[in-house]
Amino acid sequence: MNTIAHSLGAAPAAPESGQGSAKSRRLQLAHVADRVFASAVEALAAALIVAEICILFAGVVSRYFLHSPLVWTDEAASILFLWLASLGAVVAFRRGEHMRMTALVAKAAPHQQAFLDTIAVAAALAFLMFILGPAYEYAAEEAYITTPALELSNAWRAAALPVGLALMCVMGIIRLMRVGNWRLVGSAVATVATICAAFCLVGPVLRELGNINLLIFFVGVTAATVLIGVPIAVAFGLATFGFLSLTTSMPVMVLVGRMDEGMSHLILLSVPLFVFLGLLIEMTGMARAMVAFLASLLGHVRGGLSYVLLGAMYLVSGISGSKVADMAAVAPVLFPEMKERGAKPGDLIALLSATGAQTETIPPSLVLITIGSVTGVSIAALFTGGLLPGVVLGTALCFVVWLRYRNEDLSKVRKASRSEIWRAFRFALPALALPFVIRAAVVEGVATATEVSTLGIAYALLVGLLLHRDAKWSRLFPMLVETAALSGAILLIIGTATGMAWSLTQSGFSTSLAQAMAALPGGAPMFLAVSIVAFIILGSVLEGIPAIVLFGPLLFPIARAMGVHEVHYAMVVVLSMGVGLFAPPFGVGYYAACAIGKVKPEEGVRPIIGYVLALLTGLAIVAAVPWISTGLL
Incomplete structure (x- = not known):
């Protein structure tokens, strides 16, 4: 790195x-x-x-x-x-x-x-x-x-x-x-x-x-x-x-x-707390338990473990908020078995990267938290609105998986028995419940979006102590240090980017940008199309958080003025940046996936093309149908 x-x-x-x-x-x-x-x-x-x-x-x-x-x-x-x-x-x-x-x-x-x-x-x-x-x-x-x-x-x-x-x-x-x-x-x-x-x-x-x-x-x-x-x-x-x-x-x-x-900004305190929660979920074995349960359900169907990878990234993203932590929790569990079934390393990395982009809107996404902090959009609304867009992109990726694995040889794969599925479900139930506990705590007013992470941490520690007794508690201090380092890196970017955004605003650039975007032919659809292209490029160069801090305060008011719902616009922007972040040749997330999977980057370039096209198709559907982002609000 x-x-x-x-x-x-x-x-x-x-x-x-x-x-x-x-x-x-x-x-x-x-x-x-x-x-x-x-x-x-x-x-x-x-x-x-x-x-x-x-x-x-x-x-x-x-x-x-x-x-x-x-x-x-x-x-x-x-x-x-x-x-x-x-x-x-x-x-x-x-x-x-x-x-x-x-x-x-x-x-x-x-x-x-x-x-x-x-x-x-x-x-x-x-x-x-x-x-x-x-x-x-x-x-x-x-x-x-x-x-x-x-x-x-x-x-x-x-x-x-x-x-x-x-x-x-x-x-x-x-x-x-x-x-x-x-x-x-x-x-x-x-x-x-x-x-x-x-x-x-x-x-x-x-x-x-x-x-x-x-x-x-x-x-x-x-x-x-x-x-x-x-x-x-x-x-x-x-x-x-x-x-x-x-x-x-x-x-x-x-x-x-x-x-x-x-x-x-106090809402950003949820960044280090959710990062630590993600590491804690991985350390206690809760993430592994979720993956094992999904594998018992789908492991016997063609492309089953690829579907498990998609589902596991969706669920884990709802807990950790950190894409690197998500991939590091899921990939080591699934990749060995997938390779034994004949999957090529390049295809595994391509799918892992694609799921990273797919789950960018799954709460408690750090990018969504950042959007809320710099634009004033409700964090609870962003968390709710991010669920269905992830499903849409996941469905598009599932179609590509079906095409690629429809002829997979499963003659040596054994279907899990009902008792094995039930046992895996009981073991995974506390982990499966955590995303719903987090969301319910925010919606019911038990805790704010910042405080709710502490409830998740207390829950994970309790489950780890009672159910996952093989957890390596000696890792707690290194995890705290890793959390501090990642959070410090993110927050320093937010700090300097805030200074840059303020300078751009004071110079009159924001006014000029607003006038130029408002003058685009085609109204809101053209504004969304230009935003998609711009944020795909920004996501590949700057990553999501600095790009949002720089341009969120400038573009969200324009979106509101053009009649685009702010939650809908947030989903379009986040997914666009996700595509740029996890697509080669510049996407940093793609290289992080390669490092986690221990695969050379060039091996995944060709396989990822199909997944990127699926992501773009799903992104176009989300942009064209605002209800996907706002229907649950």
């Missing part, structure tokens, strides 16, 4: 020379510093996740069951959440897990890859240093605000940003030290410094260019940095920082404020 882990790996053996010994000592020092630094930050981030779960769960129990609301829980959760987001971003930066596009970098020669990977670290370090000072100023300004319930200075919350940025700077320096090749590091740092200096020198000229700067920074700088493998969050941040500091009189502290706004 990220080649920088290889270029910054273990230090080479030290030569006998004094220079070699000095180099070895530097590498050893960097390694020790990295290990100590990582242990402290990871432990704190894991503790914050546990604290958030306990606070929100206590709020639900106190309000709904004890009828004595705790007025301070949301406020405490909000304060800790910004710290969790900041420290999670540090963990992700240390582990090289911030989202980045590596399709072009992977095709470069090894020495070029090492240079581009070092450039990515140096560019990230430059951005962090640029906004560290404004972040400190922002935290100091927040000291004059007092929180209403806890009566604390808001600086306690806002300080998470400068502290997190400073820790990421330290981590960036350690990563550069661990490269071990000072010539490589020097050339990368010099390249980044030269480019930054060049922009500063032409600053007076840029101020005279007006809105052309939108193309220079938000298209040129963003595209260039993303394509060479700079983390997407850093690419957004550099473009926005450059635009504000070089072409406007706006203080850069505004960018920090918009980052705070984007990263600390």
